[in-house]
Amino acid sequence: MHGNPLATPIGRLAFCSTVASFALHMLCGAVLAAEPRVQLVDPLNSGNWTWTQTEILGNPEKIEFDDRVVIRAPEAAEDSFNVPVLVDATALGGVEQIVMLVDYGPIPKILTYWPGKAEAKVSFRFKIDQATPVRAAVKLEDGSWHIGSRVIDAGGGGCTAPAAAYASDDWEERLGEVRGMLWPDKGRLRMVISHPMDTGLADGIPAFFIQDLEIKSSDGEQVARFELHEPVNEDPAFTLYFDKGRLDDKVTVRARDNNGNRIAGELRSRLSQ
């Protein structure tokens, strides 16, 4: 039933938005968004794509939609507070960063991932506020951008409701807890960090979220890093992927939120625990 997004009521809404923003662009396009340097045909025909291309990605000179950037996710968000996404750009070489975006939502940027020594592939969860195209904008070392897309249907409201943490008394004690492990033989790192990740859009609750997150080897060398934004889910959860043998038995995780709280933990493999 989610096969054709335009056949669902929410799809109709998105289509209306498309028509509406197209009309606005015709009227005052020059004011709303710069003319794109590269004219693209968005495979999802979304009214917000051009704005994303020019204003969020900085109107790059080399940009294309590219099937080698694969977004894996359920067709519909069962839980608008926890939408799982796996992005895989390993078919491209020389990936510098992966920017995850939504076309429709109050905060378009979810996160940016610099894979560093890891593979150009990562999974995470985010809060969805309405049915929307999700984009993975992958920047290569040569400066070119490669875009993967996928529509996720949703009841929505994930960005504008209070975090579940506030229904419990002990969220402050749990703040900054890191759970996780390494599987060096499988080239895999999994971690979950306890944090409300408030968007600032729920009534009376200011934005409170982890902004910087990095993984370092035991000798202090950076392995990979993230810049996180408000839509990342409460208690952010990530899997990072590595070539087999690339990952040591131990790495450190360091994070900082917008209130200046520092989070640190050490992930180990099962053998080294």
Add this chain to the structure above:
Amino acid sequence: MANEKKHVAGPARMTRRKAMMLGSASALVMGISARLSPVYAAPKSYDLKPVKVGDGLWMIEGATEYFSSENGGAIVNCTLIETTAGIVIVDTGSSRRYGEALREAVSNVTGLPVAAVVNTHHHPDHFFGNQVFKDVPIFALGQTAELARTEGDAFSDNMYRLLGDWMRGTEVTPPDKVIETGVLTIGGRKLRAIPLSGHTASDLVLLDEKTGYAIAGDIAFLDRAPTTPHANLEDWRKSLAEVRALAPSAIIPGHGPVDRDGSSLVQTRSYLDWLETTLNAAANEGLDMVEIMETRIPAQFAEMGAMPGEFIRSVSHLYPGIERSVLPLVNR
């Protein structure tokens, strides 16, 4: 931590229904109504056929699917119980229109009035037809009534989104009469109330003393994947054992055909066990939810109705909690 945090009430935002109305309005203005799927333009009517399953017992069997604009949400089993006062209806379907069709089917098939309604739990497919039965007592466990009041509007938003026009005019009508334990006697027929939990926080099973049938609500599923949005797997397993201990002569599950040999209890139990084992193993291997959702489902479960969709939904419901208990805490 300087942030002052309070328990805050739910989100204030446009209801899905209002959004839909706006959406349809702009669709007309923009002249794109031709884009609407024919499914939405078709007249909506439910074809409900009560089938006699026991002495003074009928069942309307729902499709073993998930909610869709094609099935109109007619995915649940409703049971009709004959008494000298009229018919007791157990569970009322997913919309006002379903409730109306249900009332008509009761009248056509039994020629009797409706004496009372019982809701087994607070999920929308089991009580959204209540609106049509406001003139008779609507019974449920106290916590079910409370959950229907607090969560009903959010369910309603989602049901309008999933079912579209099938939902027209549906207003959430929570049960208004509380039963807890003991025997509910209506028109001479004795229905033993067994309060359980696990599928939700509050699940009612009725044992019809005349036939020995258990009307199990969603504690038991047969040939349809069990759903877990409010599940507690441990409690659910205990409840399955309690239903078995009643030694019912037959079981009317919440979804799927009448069970005359206890296979709904066995199947529900083995699916819940497989689900938990699978998610635990995934957490021990550091899998992400998307990777688990792509897992191959064993044939015995893959054949159930609403698969693989229901497994994918269950990963969303259950994995964050299971993962939290499996992954070691590394910085305290």
